[in-house]
Amino acid sequence: MSDLFERLREIVGDAHVLVDPDLRAPYETDWTRRFTGTARCVVRPADTAEVAGVVAACAAAGTPIVVQGGNTGLVGAGIPTGSEVLLSLTRLTGIEPVDPLEAQVTAEAGVTLENLQRHARAAGLDFGVDLAARSAATVGGLVATNAGGIRVLRYGSMRAQVTGLEAVLADGTVVSRLSGLAKDNTGYDLTQLLVGSEGTLGVVTRARLRLVPLLPARAVALVGLATTEDALALLARARGALTGLAAAELCYADGVALVRSYAGLPAPFPEEYPVYLVLECAARSDPTDELVELLGDAGEIGDATVASDAAGRTRLWAYREAHTEAISAAGIPVKLDVSVPLRELASLAAQLPPTVDAVAPGARLILFGHLNEGNLHVNVLGAGAQGTELTDAVLNLVAAHRGSISSEHGVGRAKARWLSLSRSDAEIATMRRIKAALDPPGLMSPGVLLP
Ligand SMILES: Cc1cc2nc3c(=O)[nH]c(=O)nc-3n(C[C@H](O)[C@H](O)[C@H](O)COP(=O)(O)OP(=O)(O)OC[C@H]3O[C@@H](n4cnc5c(N)ncnc54)[C@H](O)[C@@H]3O)c2cc1C
Structure with missing residues (x-):
C-alpha cells in the first residue's frame, strides 16, 4: 500500500493525499450520519489528468475507488467501506464562460450547484436543476445521481440538462464528448450511460450543460388542504392553467410542525391543515395574478398565502425546503x-x-x-x-x-439489496454486463447500486 500512496503523492502532491484519520474523517461520514466507513486514504486531484493518473494507479494496484463530490448524497454511495481510495473531486472547480448562442456552459465536476447557478445568472441565463443542498452538491454528484429537485416539473431532471461529458473510465482512459451538439446520432450515448451511474462506471470530470431562460419574476403560494387527493386535484388544474408553473411541492402537518420548531417559523395559517402544497410560478413578468386567480377558483383549498417579493418567497419556501435539515437535526x-x-x-x-x-x-x-x-x-x-x-x-x-x-x-448502498x-x-443482468465491460475487475464503487 505504501507504494500506491507514494505514487498518488507523485500525481497530486503530498498535501492532497490524506492518510491521517482526522483529515479523512469529514469524507468518511455522509450528510445524514447514517453511513460511515474508512478509506485507505483520501486523494484530491486538481484536474482531469490527475484524476486519470490516480485512477490508473489504483487500477494497477488492484485497489478499489469510491468517488465523492459534495458528500450530500443520501444513500451512502460516496462513503467508503474500508478497502477503497476515496477520490474527492472538490478541487475541480473550473467553469468556462457561458456560451450565449448555444445557451450552454462547460463546468468541472467539483463546481457547486450554487456557483453554477450564479455563473449562469450573471450571463442572463439559469440552470434547470435546483435543490436544497445547492451550496455543497457538485456537478459531478448531480450527474452521477441524475439529481431531480424542485424544478423537474418544468425542466426535467439532471439527465435533461447534460449535453456532454468528459469522464475517466476505470482503467484511466479519458473519454470526452463536450461539443454539446443538439443532434448527434453517432452510436451509443456514453454521456447518458454515465448519468445516474453513481460512480460505478467512471469518474465524471467535466460536464457540458444546457441552460434555461432566466425568469426573474416569481410568485409562490403556500396552500393548506384537507387531503392528498385535494393536492393532486389542485396540481392537475395548476398544470392546465398556469403558463409559468415551476414547482409543486408537497408536505404534511407533522413535517411542517417539525420545521416550525427547528427554524422558529410562525404558523402559516390560523388553522392547521393535514396537507400543504407549495406552488411556484416563474415568468418574465409578474405571474402573481395568474396564481391568485387559480387559487381563487379552487374549491378544495382550505387557506392560501401568496408572496412575490424575494423575502416573502423564501419565507414560504422554508416550510418545505427546511424539511431535510429539520429531520436531520431531530x-x-x-x-x-x-x-x-x-x-x-x-x-x-x-x-x-x-x-x-x-x-x-x-x-x-x-x-x-x-x-x-x-x-x-x-x-x-x-x-x-x-x-x-x-x-x-x-x-x-x-x-x-x-x-x-x-x-x-x-440506489447507493442503502437500497442495493432491494x-x-x-x-x-x-x-439487472444487462446492467451487470455493462459494468463488467467498463470495469472488469469491479474497482469502481464496489457494493454501490448493483447488489
Ligand atoms: C438538504 C438536502 C436536500 C437534497 N435535495 C435533493 C433533491 O431535491 N433532489 C435530489 O435529487 N437530491 C437531493 N439531495 C441529495 C444530493 O444533494 C444529490 O444526490 C446530489 O446530486 C449529490 O451531489 P454531491 O456532489 O454531494 O455528490 P456525493 O454525495 O459526493 O456523491 C453522490 C454519488 O455521486 C457519485 N459521484 C460524485 N461525484 C462524482 C463524479 N465526479 N463522478 C462520478 N461519480 C460521482 C458518488 O460516488 C455517489 O455515488 C439532497 C441532499 C440534501 C443534503
Whole structure:
C-alpha cells in the first residue's frame, strides 16, 4: 500500500493525499450520519489528468475507488467501506464562460450547484436543476445521481440538462464528448450511460450543460388542504392553467410542525391543515395574478398565502425546503425516496403510517416530496433497530403500487439489496454486463447500486 500512496503523492502532491484519520474523517461520514466507513486514504486531484493518473494507479494496484463530490448524497454511495481510495473531486472547480448562442456552459465536476447557478445568472441565463443542498452538491454528484429537485416539473431532471461529458473510465482512459451538439446520432450515448451511474462506471470530470431562460419574476403560494387527493386535484388544474408553473411541492402537518420548531417559523395559517402544497410560478413578468386567480377558483383549498417579493418567497419556501435539515437535526432517520404513478400517490401516503407503525411502533413518520413526479421522501425517526425491516416493508409497499424504490437519490448502498423490486432480472443482468465491460475487475464503487 505504501507504494500506491507514494505514487498518488507523485500525481497530486503530498498535501492532497490524506492518510491521517482526522483529515479523512469529514469524507468518511455522509450528510445524514447514517453511513460511515474508512478509506485507505483520501486523494484530491486538481484536474482531469490527475484524476486519470490516480485512477490508473489504483487500477494497477488492484485497489478499489469510491468517488465523492459534495458528500450530500443520501444513500451512502460516496462513503467508503474500508478497502477503497476515496477520490474527492472538490478541487475541480473550473467553469468556462457561458456560451450565449448555444445557451450552454462547460463546468468541472467539483463546481457547486450554487456557483453554477450564479455563473449562469450573471450571463442572463439559469440552470434547470435546483435543490436544497445547492451550496455543497457538485456537478459531478448531480450527474452521477441524475439529481431531480424542485424544478423537474418544468425542466426535467439532471439527465435533461447534460449535453456532454468528459469522464475517466476505470482503467484511466479519458473519454470526452463536450461539443454539446443538439443532434448527434453517432452510436451509443456514453454521456447518458454515465448519468445516474453513481460512480460505478467512471469518474465524471467535466460536464457540458444546457441552460434555461432566466425568469426573474416569481410568485409562490403556500396552500393548506384537507387531503392528498385535494393536492393532486389542485396540481392537475395548476398544470392546465398556469403558463409559468415551476414547482409543486408537497408536505404534511407533522413535517411542517417539525420545521416550525427547528427554524422558529410562525404558523402559516390560523388553522392547521393535514396537507400543504407549495406552488411556484416563474415568468418574465409578474405571474402573481395568474396564481391568485387559480387559487381563487379552487374549491378544495382550505387557506392560501401568496408572496412575490424575494423575502416573502423564501419565507414560504422554508416550510418545505427546511424539511431535510429539520429531520436531520431531530435524529438519524431511515430515509427513503420513492415514486409512484400519481393515481397511486394518495393511497400510498395513506398506507405508509400503518405500515411503519406495524414494523416500528411509536416511530415518527415524516413525508414530503415533489408532487408532480409522484415522488415522496419517506423519513422515519426513532425506528431503532428496525431500519432494515422498515425499509423492506416500505419498499415492498411501493413496488405493490407500481413504483420506484429510488426516485431521485439513487440506489447507493442503502437500497442495493432491494433493486429487484424495481428492475427485472433481465435488466439487472444487462446492467451487470455493462459494468463488467467498463470495469472488469469491479474497482469502481464496489457494493454501490448493483447488489
Ligand atoms: C438538504 C438536502 C436536500 C437534497 N435535495 C435533493 C433533491 O431535491 N433532489 C435530489 O435529487 N437530491 C437531493 N439531495 C441529495 C444530493 O444533494 C444529490 O444526490 C446530489 O446530486 C449529490 O451531489 P454531491 O456532489 O454531494 O455528490 P456525493 O454525495 O459526493 O456523491 C453522490 C454519488 O455521486 C457519485 N459521484 C460524485 N461525484 C462524482 C463524479 N465526479 N463522478 C462520478 N461519480 C460521482 C458518488 O460516488 C455517489 O455515488 C439532497 C441532499 C440534501 C443534503
